[in-house]
Amino acid sequence: MFLKEKKLPLNEYWIKRVIALPNEVVDIENGIVYIDGVPLEEEYTMGITASFVEGITFPYTVPDEHYFVLGDNRQHSKDSRFLGAIPKEDITAIGALKIYPFNDIGILE
Numbered sequence: 001m002f003l004k005e006k007k008l009p010l011n012e013y014w015i016k017r018v019i020a021l022p023n024e025v026v027d028i029e030n031g032i033v034y035i036d037g038v039p040l041e042e043e044y045t046m047g048i049t050a051s052f053v054e055g056i057t058f059p060y061t062v063p064d065e066h067y068f069v070l071g072d073n074r075q076h077s078k079d080s081r082f083l084g085a086i087p088k089e090d091i092t093a094i095g096a097l098k099i100y101p102f103n104d105i106g107i108l109e
Contacts, residue, residue, distance in 0.1 A: 013092065016069035016079055017044075020062045027059040028081075033070070044101055049074040055082040067091065 020026045020035050027034040031049050033042065042049075049070070062068045066085035071077025080086065098108050 014071075014078075015095070016071050016077075016086075018067050019070045019080070020068035020085075022062050022064050022066055024068070025059050025061050026068050026080075029058075044072055056080070056084055060085075065089075 019033060019040070025034075025036050027037075028049055033040045033049055060068070062085045065088045067088065068080045068085050070079045070081070096108055097106075099105055
């Protein structure tokens with residue numbers, strides 16, 4: 001997904017993966033992401049998902065009209081762990097093509 005966050009420099013866009021929807025509870029424990037208490041199976045990530053970052057605290061409830069996003073390269077990604085949930089109006093496009101993992105390239109549903 002593509003998003004433009006108001007905290008980014010003018011005309012800068014990021015591509016992030018939507019992890020949680022409005023009113024879902026996100027938690028990160030021992031590098032595992034949980035949504036409403038259910039662990040996510042994330043074979044596409046690189047690195048361990050840290051929860052001890054400057055930004056929000058966990059567990060975190062996604063506000064109405066917001067989305068929780070994470071980058072796939074978790075150790076080097078600036079995402080909702082730092083910025084908080086992204087307002088719906090800041091999302092400018094939705095991805096249509098999956099290119100990773102390479103053995104599963106195709107159109108997103």
